[in-house]
Structure formats: C-alpha cells, structure tokens
Amino acid sequence: MNKILILFSGLCLCLAVPDFAADLDGGAVLPNKRPACNAVVFLEGSKKSDPMGKAVLDQRDKAFSPHVSVVTVGTTVEFPNNDTVFHNVFAYFDAKKFDLGMYPRGASKKVTFEKSGPVTILCNVHSEMSAYIMVVDTPYRAITDKLGKFHISNIPPGTYTLKTWHESGAVSKQSIEIKDKNPNVSIALSRK
C-alpha cells in the first residue's frame, strides 16, 4: 500500500512540475508554397503575457520600421518621427483605432494596445507607408525570417494553440502538444 502511495505521489509531481522548457523551431509557407516571410507565429496557452517595457515603430525615409512587429496586450508603442517631413499615423481598422494627427521631425506620440489582434498602421500623408502590429497575449511569439523560419524558446510542456498571421491575409491555426525538448513544426497558411 505504501509503495502504491509513493508511486502515485511521484507521478503527480512529474505531471505538475515539468522538468524542461522546450525550444520550438519551424517554418511557415504561404498558400502559393513560397516562404511566409515576416509572419507572426505565437502559441496561446494558459500563461498570459505582461506588457512590454519598450516598443517603437519608427518613421524614417517615408517608411515605418519595422514593417511587422509583435507586441503583448497592454504594451505602449512609441511612434517617433525621425524623418524630414511631417507624418500622420493612423489606424482605422482591426483591434485598435487611432489618429495621431500631423507631427514633425523630432516629435513622438504613444499608443497603448489593450486588445489582441492585428492592427494596420497607415500614414494619411503618404499612401505608400504601411506597417502591421500584431497584439498577442502570450510570452511565446516570433516573427519569421526571409525563409519563413522561426524559433520560440523556453516553452513549458503542454497543449497550445499555434496561430500564425501574415499581412497578405493568410493565417493558420492548429493545436500543438509540446512534449519534447526541441520540437519542430511546419505551418501551411491559407486564406480565411
């Protein structure tokens, strides 16, 4: 009887306290089979994220930089104008709507993103300017490189929803069980 009890409590301990954190590697492809560059990949689970200390979307040479970024819910993003011309940053659709008005070189404005989802950032003066901010509520997130590859580290074992978003409108959502130290996943995006 004692042996059974000890075995049982040992098993509970193993289940409750995972003894490793996983590093997830993967690659994402668009519906046309090309690498999904600049896609946001994130794992939704029980652990929620804290707001990030600093996030910046720069305006320089009539372009936003970075073109795609990922921030956590509650993060305040700075929008400095480091260009020689006025810009008017705005977002009318998606998870956040705002209009920062015209402001000159050297000035900066801030926006806090309270809701998860993609936000398209545009400029009222320059129609060619665009950027995307993906707001997520998870510590486990990445942006794919030119080859569509990504890496997310320090993931506790468990079952997650793996979501991927690309500016073309292609997305992916799948369940993933993290049970090995170095899992690998292939993601095929499709139109909604």
Ligand SMILES: [Cu+2]
């Ligand atoms: Cu502009």
